[in-house]
Amino acid sequence: MPRIALAQIEILAGQPARNTEKILHYIEMAKSQHAELVIFPATAISGALIGDTAFQESFIRDCESCAEEIVGVSSNITIIFGNIDEGISKIFVVSDRKFIPLENSVCNIRFGGKKYRVACNLNEDFTDAKVDFCVNIASMPFRIGADKIHDEKFSAQAKACKCPIIYVNATGIQNSGKVIYTYEGLSTVYNADGGIVHGLEPYEEDLSVIELNDIRRMPELEVADSEEIDEIYSALFYGIEKFTRQINISKVVIGVSGGIDSAVAAALYSKVLGSENIYLVNMPSVFNSATTKNLSEQLAKNLGCHYAVVPIQESVDFTVNQLNNTSFKRYGQNSSINISNFVKENIQARDRSSRILAAVAASVGGVFTCNANKAETTVGYATLYGDEAGFLCALADLWKFQVYDLANYLNDMVYESEVIPQGIIDIVPSAELSSAQNVDEGKGDPLKYKYHDYLFRAFVEDLKTPEDILTWYLENSLERNIGCKYGLVKKYFPTKEDFVADLERWWKLFTGMAVAKRIQSPPILALSRRAYGEFKESQNPPYFTKEYLEMVNS
Numbered sequence: 001m002p003r004i005a006l007a008q009i010e011i012l013a014g015q016p017a018r019n020t021e022k023i024l025h026y027i028e029m030a031k032s033q034h035a036e037l038v039i040f041p042a043t044a045i046s047g048a049l050i051g052d053t054a055f056q057e058s059f060i061r062d063c064e065s066c067a068e069e070i071v072g073v074s075s076n077i078t079i080i081f082g083n084i085d086e087g088i089s090k091i092f093v094v095s096d097r098k099f100i101p102l103e104n105s106v107c108n109i110r111f112g113g114k115k116y117r118v119a120c121n122l123n124e125d126f127t128d129a130k131v132d133f134c135v136n137i138a139s140m141p142f143r144i145g146a147d148k149i150h151d152e153k154f155s156a157q158a159k160a161c162k163c164p165i166i167y168v169n170a171t172g173i174q175n176s177g178k179v180i181y182t183y184e185g186l187s188t189v190y191n192a193d194g195g196i197v198h199g200l201e202p203y204e205e206d207l208s209v210i211e212l213n214d215i216r217r218m219p220e221l222e223v224a225d226s227e228e229i230d231e232i233y234s235a236l237f238y239g240i241e242k243f244t245r246q247i248n249i250s251k252v253v254i255g256v257s258g259g260i261d262s263a264v265a266a267a268l269y270s271k272v273l274g275s276e277n278i279y280l281v282n283m284p285s286v287f288n289s290a291t292t293k294n295l296s297e298q299l300a301k302n303l304g305c306h307y308a309v310v311p312i313q314e315s316v317d318f319t320v321n322q323l324n325n326t327s328f329k330r331y332g333q334n335s336s337i338n339i340s341n342f343v344k345e346n347i348q349a350r351d352r353s354s355r356i357l358a359a360v361a362a363s364v365g366g367v368f369t370c371n372a373n374k375a376e377t378t379v380g381y382a383t384l385y386g387d388e389a390g391f392l393c394a395l396a397d398l399w400k401f402q403v404y405d406l407a408n409y410l411n412d413m414v415y416e417s418e419v420i421p422q423g424i425i426d427i428v429p430s431a432e433l434s435s436a437q438n439v440d441e442g443k444g445d446p447l448k449y450k451y452h453d454y455l456f457r458a459f460v461e462d463l464k465t466p467e468d469i470l471t472w473y474l475e476n477s478l479e480r481n482i483g484c485k486y487g488l489v490k491k492y493f494p495t496k497e498d499f500v501a502d503l504e505r506w507w508k509l510f511t512g513m514a515v516a517k518r519i520q521s522p523p524i525l526a527l528s529r530r531a532y533g534e535f536k537e538s539q540n541p542p543y544f545t546k547e548y549l550e551m552v553n554s
Contacts, residue, residue, distance in 0.1 A: 048174055
Protein backbone atom coordinates (compact mmCIF):
# COMPACT_ATOMS: atom_id res chain seq x y z
CA MET A 1 0.00 0.00 0.00
CA PRO A 2 1.39 3.43 -0.94
CA ARG A 3 2.80 5.28 2.06
CA ILE A 4 2.69 9.09 1.97
CA ALA A 5 4.76 11.37 4.25
CA LEU A 6 3.58 14.85 5.20
CA ALA A 7 6.66 16.99 5.90
CA GLN A 8 5.54 20.01 7.94
CA ILE A 9 8.75 22.02 8.19
CA GLU A 10 9.82 25.50 9.26
CA ILE A 11 10.84 27.53 6.24
CA LEU A 12 13.50 30.23 6.55
CA ALA A 13 12.73 32.92 3.99
CA GLY A 14 15.68 33.71 1.72
CA GLN A 15 17.81 30.81 2.99
CA PRO A 16 17.66 28.14 0.27
CA ALA A 17 20.77 26.27 1.38
CA ARG A 18 19.57 25.86 4.98
CA ASN A 19 16.06 24.93 3.84
CA THR A 20 17.41 22.35 1.42
CA GLU A 21 19.58 20.81 4.12
CA LYS A 22 16.43 20.30 6.19
CA ILE A 23 14.45 18.99 3.20
CA LEU A 24 17.14 16.38 2.47
CA HIS A 25 17.05 15.31 6.11
CA TYR A 26 13.28 14.87 6.01
CA ILE A 27 13.52 12.92 2.75
CA GLU A 28 15.86 10.46 4.47
CA MET A 29 13.42 10.25 7.39
CA ALA A 30 10.59 9.51 4.95
CA LYS A 31 12.64 6.80 3.25
CA SER A 32 13.48 5.23 6.61
CA GLN A 33 9.74 4.92 7.25
CA HIS A 34 9.25 3.32 3.83
CA ALA A 35 7.31 6.26 2.39
CA GLU A 36 6.93 6.26 -1.39
CA LEU A 37 5.84 9.92 -1.56
CA VAL A 38 6.91 12.86 0.60
CA ILE A 39 5.17 16.24 0.39
CA PHE A 40 6.73 19.57 1.41
CA PRO A 41 5.09 23.04 1.64
CA ALA A 42 5.10 25.74 -1.03
CA THR A 43 8.36 27.67 -1.55
CA ALA A 44 10.07 25.18 0.75
CA ILE A 45 13.44 26.02 -0.79
CA SER A 46 13.24 29.78 -1.22
CA GLY A 47 10.65 31.00 1.24
CA ALA A 48 7.62 33.01 0.16
CA LEU A 49 8.18 36.54 1.47
CA ILE A 50 11.58 37.48 0.08
CA GLY A 51 10.82 40.68 -1.84
CA ASP A 52 12.97 41.47 -4.87
CA THR A 53 15.40 38.73 -3.85
CA ALA A 54 13.11 36.45 -5.86
CA PHE A 55 14.28 38.21 -9.05
CA GLN A 56 18.04 38.18 -8.37
CA GLU A 57 19.68 35.95 -10.93
CA SER A 58 22.27 34.60 -8.50
CA PHE A 59 19.61 33.77 -5.93
CA ILE A 60 17.48 32.04 -8.57
CA ARG A 61 20.51 29.96 -9.59
CA ASP A 62 21.01 28.92 -5.97
CA CYS A 63 17.37 27.86 -5.71
CA GLU A 64 17.67 25.88 -8.96
CA SER A 65 20.84 24.22 -7.70
CA CYS A 66 19.07 23.27 -4.46
CA ALA A 67 16.21 21.78 -6.47
CA GLU A 68 18.73 19.66 -8.38
CA GLU A 69 20.03 18.35 -5.06
CA ILE A 70 16.51 17.19 -4.24
CA VAL A 71 16.19 15.57 -7.67
CA GLY A 72 19.45 13.73 -6.95
CA VAL A 73 18.01 11.92 -3.90
CA SER A 74 14.67 11.00 -5.48
CA SER A 75 15.55 7.40 -6.23
CA ASN A 76 12.78 5.08 -5.00
CA ILE A 77 10.70 7.99 -3.73
CA THR A 78 8.53 10.73 -5.23
CA ILE A 79 8.95 14.24 -3.84
CA ILE A 80 6.52 17.15 -4.11
CA PHE A 81 7.85 20.55 -3.08
CA GLY A 82 7.55 24.25 -3.82
CA ASN A 83 10.20 26.64 -5.12
CA ILE A 84 10.41 29.89 -7.06
CA ASP A 85 10.89 29.93 -10.81
CA GLU A 86 11.76 33.34 -12.31
CA GLY A 87 10.24 35.01 -9.27
CA ILE A 88 7.02 32.98 -9.32
CA SER A 89 6.03 30.34 -6.77
CA LYS A 90 5.62 26.96 -8.45
CA ILE A 91 5.07 23.35 -7.51
CA PHE A 92 7.51 20.62 -8.57
CA VAL A 93 7.24 16.83 -8.62
CA VAL A 94 10.37 14.69 -8.93
CA SER A 95 10.93 10.92 -8.96
CA ASP A 96 13.73 8.58 -10.02
CA ARG A 97 16.06 11.57 -10.46
CA LYS A 98 13.91 13.45 -12.93
CA PHE A 99 11.12 16.03 -12.96
CA ILE A 100 7.60 14.77 -13.59
CA PRO A 101 5.63 17.11 -15.85
CA LEU A 102 2.37 18.67 -14.67
CA GLU A 103 -0.40 19.08 -17.21
CA ASN A 104 -3.24 21.28 -15.99
CA SER A 105 -1.88 20.73 -12.46
CA VAL A 106 -2.20 16.94 -12.81
CA CYS A 107 0.63 14.41 -12.96
CA ASN A 108 1.03 10.65 -12.97
CA ILE A 109 2.89 9.07 -10.06
CA ARG A 110 3.78 5.37 -9.85
CA PHE A 111 3.59 3.54 -6.51
CA GLY A 112 4.61 -0.12 -6.36
CA GLY A 113 3.84 -0.79 -9.97
CA LYS A 114 0.52 1.08 -10.01
CA LYS A 115 -0.01 4.48 -11.58
CA TYR A 116 -1.95 7.22 -9.76
CA ARG A 117 -3.29 10.46 -11.16
CA VAL A 118 -2.58 13.27 -8.70
CA ALA A 119 -3.78 16.88 -8.76
CA CYS A 120 -1.09 19.20 -7.36
CA ASN A 121 -1.98 22.79 -6.54
CA LEU A 122 -0.71 25.79 -4.63
CA ASN A 123 -3.59 28.20 -4.02
CA GLU A 124 -6.10 27.60 -6.77
CA ASP A 125 -9.16 25.38 -6.36
CA PHE A 126 -8.99 21.82 -7.62
CA THR A 127 -10.71 21.05 -10.87
CA ASP A 128 -13.22 18.28 -11.42
CA ALA A 129 -10.51 16.22 -13.13
CA LYS A 130 -10.67 12.51 -12.40
CA VAL A 131 -7.77 11.93 -10.04
CA ASP A 132 -6.96 9.48 -7.29
CA PHE A 133 -6.09 12.16 -4.74
CA CYS A 134 -5.24 15.86 -4.51
CA VAL A 135 -2.25 17.60 -2.94
CA ASN A 136 -2.33 21.23 -1.83
CA ILE A 137 0.87 22.79 -0.49
CA ALA A 138 -0.25 26.41 -0.12
CA SER A 139 1.68 28.09 2.70
CA MET A 140 -1.04 29.91 4.61
CA PRO A 141 -0.15 32.33 7.42
CA PHE A 142 -2.18 32.39 10.61
CA ARG A 143 -5.40 34.40 10.65
CA ILE A 144 -7.86 34.53 13.54
CA GLY A 145 -10.63 32.05 12.74
CA ALA A 146 -9.11 31.02 9.40
CA ASP A 147 -8.63 27.36 10.35
CA LYS A 148 -12.35 26.71 10.21
CA ILE A 149 -12.63 28.47 6.83
CA HIS A 150 -9.76 26.39 5.41
CA ASP A 151 -11.35 23.17 6.66
CA GLU A 152 -14.69 24.07 5.10
CA LYS A 153 -13.02 24.94 1.79
CA PHE A 154 -10.95 21.77 1.56
CA SER A 155 -13.83 19.59 2.74
CA ALA A 156 -16.06 21.01 0.00
CA GLN A 157 -13.35 20.45 -2.61
CA ALA A 158 -12.80 16.84 -1.49
CA LYS A 159 -16.51 16.17 -1.90
CA ALA A 160 -16.56 17.85 -5.32
CA CYS A 161 -13.52 15.88 -6.52
CA LYS A 162 -14.73 12.69 -4.80
CA CYS A 163 -11.21 11.95 -3.63
CA PRO A 164 -8.91 12.65 -0.65
CA ILE A 165 -7.06 15.95 -0.26
CA ILE A 166 -3.69 16.13 1.46
CA TYR A 167 -2.81 19.63 2.64
CA VAL A 168 0.73 20.41 3.83
CA ASN A 169 1.51 23.80 5.37
CA ALA A 170 4.71 25.35 6.70
CA THR A 171 5.66 26.52 10.16
CA GLY A 172 7.91 29.44 11.13
CA ILE A 173 7.63 33.17 10.49
CA GLN A 174 8.11 35.25 7.38
CA ASN A 175 7.79 38.98 6.89
CA SER A 176 7.08 41.53 4.21
CA GLY A 177 9.28 44.10 5.95
CA LYS A 178 6.31 45.83 7.57
CA VAL A 179 4.24 42.80 8.57
CA ILE A 180 5.36 39.64 10.35
CA TYR A 181 3.34 36.50 9.66
CA THR A 182 3.27 33.29 11.66
CA TYR A 183 2.74 29.96 9.90
CA GLU A 184 1.11 27.44 12.18
CA GLY A 185 1.28 24.29 10.07
CA LEU A 186 -1.88 22.30 10.87
CA SER A 187 -1.31 20.07 7.85
CA THR A 188 -4.45 18.01 7.30
CA VAL A 189 -5.80 14.99 5.44
CA TYR A 190 -9.41 15.01 4.19
CA ASN A 191 -11.22 11.90 2.97
CA ALA A 192 -13.39 11.76 -0.15
CA ASP A 193 -16.43 12.71 1.92
CA GLY A 194 -14.71 15.87 3.17
CA GLY A 195 -14.08 14.54 6.68
CA ILE A 196 -10.86 15.32 8.55
CA VAL A 197 -9.07 12.04 9.26
CA HIS A 198 -5.54 13.14 10.10
CA GLY A 199 -3.82 16.32 11.24
CA LEU A 200 -0.50 17.62 12.52
CA GLU A 201 -0.03 19.82 15.57
CA PRO A 202 0.21 23.61 15.21
CA TYR A 203 3.60 25.36 15.27
CA GLU A 204 5.55 22.08 15.35
CA GLU A 205 7.83 20.60 12.71
CA ASP A 206 6.90 16.99 12.06
CA LEU A 207 6.98 14.14 9.57
CA SER A 208 3.82 12.04 9.56
CA VAL A 209 3.31 8.96 7.38
CA ILE A 210 -0.10 7.65 6.31
CA GLU A 211 -1.28 4.80 4.11
CA LEU A 212 -3.10 6.12 1.05
CA ASN A 213 -5.50 3.19 0.95
CA ASP A 214 -6.29 3.66 4.65
CA ILE A 215 -7.65 7.21 4.24
CA ARG A 216 -11.16 6.02 3.40
CA ARG A 217 -11.16 3.73 6.45
CA MET A 218 -9.65 6.19 8.94
CA PRO A 219 -12.16 7.50 11.49
CA GLU A 220 -13.01 11.16 11.30
CA LEU A 221 -11.31 13.26 13.97
CA GLU A 222 -13.22 15.16 16.61
CA VAL A 223 -12.22 18.70 15.70
CA ALA A 224 -13.03 20.94 18.65
CA ASP A 225 -13.65 24.61 17.98
CA SER A 226 -10.67 26.44 19.41
CA GLU A 227 -11.26 29.60 21.40
CA GLU A 228 -10.21 32.76 19.59
CA ILE A 229 -8.13 33.91 22.55
CA ASP A 230 -6.23 30.57 22.55
CA GLU A 231 -5.30 31.14 18.91
CA ILE A 232 -4.28 34.74 19.57
CA TYR A 233 -2.00 33.84 22.46
CA SER A 234 -0.35 30.96 20.59
CA ALA A 235 0.32 33.11 17.53
CA LEU A 236 1.70 35.98 19.61
CA PHE A 237 3.97 33.75 21.68
CA TYR A 238 5.27 31.93 18.62
CA GLY A 239 5.71 35.10 16.56
CA ILE A 240 7.55 37.01 19.30
CA GLU A 241 9.78 34.04 20.09
CA LYS A 242 10.73 33.41 16.47
CA PHE A 243 11.19 37.08 15.57
CA THR A 244 13.38 37.97 18.56
CA ARG A 245 15.51 34.91 17.92
CA GLN A 246 15.73 35.73 14.21
CA ILE A 247 17.08 39.24 14.88
CA ASN A 248 19.29 37.95 17.73
CA ILE A 249 17.55 39.90 20.49
CA SER A 250 17.21 38.53 24.01
CA LYS A 251 16.62 41.66 26.12
CA VAL A 252 13.53 43.85 25.81
CA VAL A 253 12.70 47.20 27.42
CA ILE A 254 9.04 48.13 27.95
CA GLY A 255 7.63 51.43 29.10
CA VAL A 256 4.93 50.54 31.63
CA SER A 257 2.30 53.12 32.44
CA GLY A 258 -0.05 51.21 34.68
CA GLY A 259 -2.32 50.71 31.67
CA ILE A 260 -3.55 47.54 30.02
CA ASP A 261 -1.52 47.56 26.79
CA SER A 262 1.91 47.86 28.38
CA ALA A 263 0.93 45.34 31.06
CA VAL A 264 -0.09 42.75 28.48
CA ALA A 265 3.10 43.41 26.52
CA ALA A 266 5.16 42.94 29.69
CA ALA A 267 3.44 39.65 30.51
CA LEU A 268 3.87 38.37 26.95
CA TYR A 269 7.54 39.21 26.59
CA SER A 270 8.29 37.88 30.07
CA LYS A 271 6.77 34.55 29.14
CA VAL A 272 8.66 34.36 25.86
CA LEU A 273 12.10 35.62 26.91
CA GLY A 274 12.07 35.13 30.67
CA SER A 275 11.47 37.88 33.21
CA GLU A 276 15.21 38.20 33.84
CA ASN A 277 15.55 39.63 30.32
CA ILE A 278 12.73 42.17 30.61
CA TYR A 279 13.31 45.74 31.80
CA LEU A 280 10.17 47.65 32.80
CA VAL A 281 10.44 51.43 33.05
CA ASN A 282 7.82 53.73 34.56
CA MET A 283 8.29 57.34 33.43
CA PRO A 284 5.91 59.60 35.37
CA SER A 285 5.22 63.27 34.83
CA VAL A 286 3.13 65.49 37.09
CA PHE A 287 0.03 64.03 35.42
CA ASN A 288 0.68 60.43 36.42
CA SER A 289 -1.32 59.31 39.41
CA ALA A 290 -0.07 57.38 42.40
CA THR A 291 -2.60 54.74 41.36
CA THR A 292 -0.93 53.93 38.03
CA LYS A 293 2.58 54.24 39.45
CA ASN A 294 1.73 51.70 42.15
CA LEU A 295 0.11 49.38 39.61
CA SER A 296 3.23 49.50 37.42
CA GLU A 297 5.44 48.54 40.33
CA GLN A 298 3.08 45.74 41.34
CA LEU A 299 3.12 44.39 37.79
CA ALA A 300 6.92 44.28 37.81
CA LYS A 301 6.96 42.49 41.17
CA ASN A 302 4.39 39.95 40.02
CA LEU A 303 6.35 39.16 36.87
CA GLY A 304 9.79 39.33 38.49
CA CYS A 305 11.17 41.78 35.91
CA HIS A 306 13.82 44.46 36.30
CA TYR A 307 12.04 47.68 37.24
CA ALA A 308 12.98 51.35 37.37
CA VAL A 309 11.23 54.68 37.80
CA VAL A 310 12.60 57.51 35.64
CA PRO A 311 10.65 60.77 36.15
CA ILE A 312 10.44 62.95 33.06
CA GLN A 313 8.96 66.23 34.32
CA GLU A 314 12.31 67.97 34.69
CA SER A 315 13.42 67.15 31.15
CA VAL A 316 9.99 68.02 29.72
CA ASP A 317 10.06 71.38 31.51
CA PHE A 318 13.57 71.96 30.22
CA THR A 319 12.44 71.35 26.62
CA VAL A 320 9.38 73.58 26.99
CA ASN A 321 11.35 76.41 28.61
CA GLN A 322 14.12 76.11 26.06
CA LEU A 323 11.67 76.45 23.18
CA ASN A 324 9.70 79.23 24.87
CA ASN A 325 12.92 81.23 25.08
CA THR A 326 13.95 80.52 21.50
CA SER A 327 13.68 83.25 18.88
CA PHE A 328 13.49 82.63 15.17
CA LYS A 329 15.14 85.25 12.97
CA ARG A 330 14.03 86.13 9.47
CA TYR A 331 15.02 89.31 7.60
CA GLY A 332 16.05 91.03 10.82
CA GLN A 333 12.75 90.28 12.60
CA ASN A 334 12.44 87.99 15.62
CA SER A 335 9.53 85.71 16.35
CA SER A 336 8.76 83.08 18.97
CA ILE A 337 6.71 79.91 18.93
CA ASN A 338 3.81 78.88 21.14
CA ILE A 339 4.12 75.59 23.02
CA SER A 340 0.49 74.55 23.38
CA ASN A 341 -0.78 72.00 25.88
CA PHE A 342 -1.23 69.52 23.04
CA VAL A 343 2.41 69.95 22.02
CA LYS A 344 3.45 69.46 25.65
CA GLU A 345 1.61 66.14 25.65
CA ASN A 346 3.61 65.02 22.61
CA ILE A 347 6.86 66.22 24.19
CA GLN A 348 6.17 63.90 27.13
CA ALA A 349 5.55 60.92 24.86
CA ARG A 350 8.69 61.53 22.80
CA ASP A 351 10.79 62.07 25.90
CA ARG A 352 9.75 58.68 27.19
CA SER A 353 10.44 56.69 24.04
CA SER A 354 13.06 58.55 22.00
CA ARG A 355 15.17 59.55 25.00
CA ILE A 356 14.71 57.17 27.92
CA LEU A 357 13.56 53.85 26.46
CA ALA A 358 15.95 54.07 23.50
CA ALA A 359 18.88 54.82 25.83
CA VAL A 360 17.99 52.05 28.28
CA ALA A 361 17.61 49.56 25.43
CA ALA A 362 21.00 50.51 23.99
CA SER A 363 22.60 50.29 27.42
CA VAL A 364 21.36 46.74 28.14
CA GLY A 365 21.98 45.56 24.60
CA GLY A 366 18.33 45.14 23.71
CA VAL A 367 15.35 46.83 22.06
CA PHE A 368 12.22 48.59 23.25
CA THR A 369 8.64 47.85 22.31
CA CYS A 370 5.71 49.71 20.81
CA ASN A 371 2.56 48.83 22.77
CA ALA A 372 -0.14 50.40 20.58
CA ASN A 373 -3.34 48.44 19.93
CA LYS A 374 -5.29 48.41 16.67
CA ALA A 375 -7.81 51.06 17.72
CA GLU A 376 -5.02 53.52 18.51
CA THR A 377 -3.19 52.60 15.31
CA THR A 378 -6.35 53.13 13.27
CA VAL A 379 -6.74 56.79 14.20
CA GLY A 380 -3.15 57.61 15.06
CA TYR A 381 -3.81 57.98 18.78
CA ALA A 382 -0.10 57.80 19.47
CA THR A 383 2.77 60.24 19.17
CA LEU A 384 5.04 59.93 16.16
CA TYR A 385 8.61 59.20 17.33
CA GLY A 386 7.12 58.74 20.81
CA ASP A 387 4.89 55.84 21.82
CA GLU A 388 4.64 55.03 18.10
CA ALA A 389 8.32 53.98 18.16
CA GLY A 390 9.81 50.58 18.94
CA PHE A 391 11.27 47.46 17.32
CA LEU A 392 7.96 45.57 17.11
CA CYS A 393 4.30 46.29 17.71
CA ALA A 394 2.99 42.91 18.81
CA LEU A 395 -0.49 44.16 19.79
CA ALA A 396 -1.20 46.44 16.83
CA ASP A 397 -3.49 43.90 15.16
CA LEU A 398 -5.65 43.50 18.28
CA TRP A 399 -8.62 45.68 19.16
CA LYS A 400 -8.82 46.96 22.70
CA PHE A 401 -11.42 44.39 23.75
CA GLN A 402 -9.09 41.65 22.53
CA VAL A 403 -6.26 43.11 24.61
CA TYR A 404 -8.49 42.88 27.69
CA ASP A 405 -9.41 39.29 26.79
CA LEU A 406 -5.72 38.52 26.47
CA ALA A 407 -4.97 40.06 29.88
CA ASN A 408 -7.50 37.79 31.54
CA TYR A 409 -6.21 34.80 29.56
CA LEU A 410 -2.63 35.48 30.67
CA ASN A 411 -3.72 35.61 34.30
CA ASP A 412 -6.08 32.64 34.22
CA MET A 413 -4.52 30.21 31.75
CA VAL A 414 -0.85 31.11 31.22
CA TYR A 415 0.46 32.26 34.58
CA GLU A 416 -2.47 30.88 36.61
CA SER A 417 -2.14 33.82 38.96
CA GLU A 418 -2.91 37.53 38.91
CA VAL A 419 0.34 38.74 37.38
CA ILE A 420 -1.51 41.60 35.70
CA PRO A 421 -3.10 43.36 38.68
CA GLN A 422 -6.88 43.53 38.54
CA GLY A 423 -6.54 47.27 39.08
CA ILE A 424 -4.89 47.58 35.66
CA ILE A 425 -7.75 45.68 34.06
CA ASP A 426 -10.38 47.78 35.87
CA ILE A 427 -8.87 51.27 35.55
CA VAL A 428 -10.11 53.64 32.84
CA PRO A 429 -7.74 53.63 29.83
CA SER A 430 -5.72 56.84 29.86
CA ALA A 431 -2.50 58.24 28.40
CA GLU A 432 -2.19 60.50 31.49
CA LEU A 433 -0.67 63.33 29.50
CA SER A 434 -2.80 66.11 30.95
CA SER A 435 -5.13 66.89 33.84
CA ALA A 436 -8.04 66.10 31.50
CA GLN A 437 -6.92 62.45 31.65
CA ASN A 438 -6.87 62.04 35.44
CA VAL A 439 -7.68 58.40 36.10
CA ASP A 440 -8.52 58.99 39.76
CA GLU A 441 -11.31 61.26 38.56
CA GLY A 442 -12.48 58.65 36.03
CA LYS A 443 -11.08 60.59 33.09
CA GLY A 444 -9.24 58.93 30.25
CA ASP A 445 -8.74 58.56 26.53
CA PRO A 446 -11.17 60.23 24.11
CA LEU A 447 -11.83 56.81 22.57
CA LYS A 448 -14.97 55.00 23.75
CA TYR A 449 -13.49 51.60 23.10
CA LYS A 450 -16.72 49.65 23.64
CA TYR A 451 -18.08 51.47 20.59
CA HIS A 452 -15.05 52.74 18.67
CA ASP A 453 -13.38 49.31 18.52
CA TYR A 454 -16.29 48.10 16.44
CA LEU A 455 -16.66 51.28 14.39
CA PHE A 456 -12.99 51.19 13.46
CA ARG A 457 -13.16 47.48 12.70
CA ALA A 458 -15.91 48.27 10.20
CA PHE A 459 -13.61 50.86 8.59
CA VAL A 460 -10.57 48.59 8.42
CA GLU A 461 -11.72 45.01 8.04
CA ASP A 462 -15.07 45.51 6.26
CA LEU A 463 -14.08 48.58 4.18
CA LYS A 464 -17.12 50.54 5.37
CA THR A 465 -17.28 54.31 4.91
CA PRO A 466 -19.14 57.11 6.70
CA GLU A 467 -21.94 56.66 4.17
CA ASP A 468 -22.47 53.05 5.33
CA ILE A 469 -22.20 53.98 9.00
CA LEU A 470 -24.62 56.91 8.79
CA THR A 471 -27.10 54.82 6.78
CA TRP A 472 -27.12 52.19 9.51
CA TYR A 473 -27.42 54.89 12.17
CA LEU A 474 -30.50 56.38 10.48
CA GLU A 475 -31.99 52.91 10.09
CA ASN A 476 -31.32 52.19 13.77
CA SER A 477 -29.28 49.11 12.80
CA LEU A 478 -25.75 50.36 13.45
CA GLU A 479 -25.01 48.37 16.58
CA ARG A 480 -26.28 45.15 15.01
CA ASN A 481 -24.20 45.68 11.87
CA ILE A 482 -20.91 46.56 13.54
CA GLY A 483 -21.35 44.16 16.46
CA CYS A 484 -21.18 46.44 19.49
CA LYS A 485 -23.55 46.35 22.46
CA TYR A 486 -27.03 47.74 21.85
CA GLY A 487 -27.69 51.13 23.43
CA LEU A 488 -24.13 52.47 23.31
CA VAL A 489 -24.75 54.83 20.38
CA LYS A 490 -27.58 56.65 22.13
CA LYS A 491 -25.61 56.70 25.37
CA TYR A 492 -22.53 58.29 23.82
CA PHE A 493 -24.23 60.46 21.18
CA PRO A 494 -27.60 61.92 22.25
CA THR A 495 -28.14 63.71 18.93
CA LYS A 496 -27.46 63.12 15.27
CA GLU A 497 -25.10 66.12 15.33
CA ASP A 498 -23.07 64.51 18.13
CA PHE A 499 -22.90 61.25 16.21
CA VAL A 500 -21.82 62.88 12.95
CA ALA A 501 -19.19 65.00 14.67
CA ASP A 502 -17.65 61.91 16.26
CA LEU A 503 -17.83 59.90 13.03
CA GLU A 504 -16.16 62.61 10.97
CA ARG A 505 -13.49 63.25 13.61
CA TRP A 506 -12.23 59.69 13.53
CA TRP A 507 -12.71 59.15 9.78
CA LYS A 508 -10.58 62.21 9.06
CA LEU A 509 -7.84 60.87 11.32
CA PHE A 510 -8.11 57.31 10.00
CA THR A 511 -7.74 58.41 6.39
CA GLY A 512 -5.53 61.40 7.15
CA MET A 513 -2.67 61.86 9.60
CA ALA A 514 -2.93 58.31 10.91
CA VAL A 515 -1.83 57.01 7.51
CA ALA A 516 1.45 58.91 7.78
CA LYS A 517 1.95 57.53 11.28
CA ARG A 518 1.25 53.97 10.18
CA ILE A 519 3.76 54.27 7.36
CA GLN A 520 6.45 55.18 9.90
CA SER A 521 5.32 52.78 12.63
CA PRO A 522 7.23 49.63 13.68
CA PRO A 523 6.57 46.19 12.14
CA ILE A 524 3.25 44.61 13.11
CA LEU A 525 2.60 40.98 14.01
CA ALA A 526 -0.33 39.95 11.79
CA LEU A 527 -3.29 38.22 13.42
CA SER A 528 -6.41 39.37 11.58
CA ARG A 529 -7.57 39.15 7.97
CA ARG A 530 -6.46 42.78 7.44
CA ALA A 531 -3.35 43.82 9.32
CA TYR A 532 -1.91 47.29 8.79
CA GLY A 533 1.01 47.20 6.41
CA GLU A 534 -0.31 44.41 4.19
CA PHE A 535 -2.87 46.48 2.28
CA LYS A 536 -2.13 49.60 0.29
CA GLU A 537 -2.71 53.03 1.79
CA SER A 538 -2.23 56.41 0.17
CA GLN A 539 -1.76 59.75 1.91
CA ASN A 540 -4.79 61.42 0.36
CA PRO A 541 -7.19 63.95 1.89
CA PRO A 542 -10.22 62.42 3.67
CA TYR A 543 -13.18 61.92 1.36
CA PHE A 544 -16.94 61.96 2.01
CA THR A 545 -19.33 60.72 -0.67
CA LYS A 546 -22.13 62.80 -2.12
CA GLU A 547 -24.74 60.50 -0.61
CA TYR A 548 -23.17 60.89 2.82
CA LEU A 549 -23.16 64.69 2.62
CA GLU A 550 -26.79 64.67 1.54
CA MET A 551 -27.73 62.50 4.53
CA VAL A 552 -25.84 64.79 6.90
CA ASN A 553 -27.60 67.88 5.58
CA SER A 554 -31.08 66.39 5.32
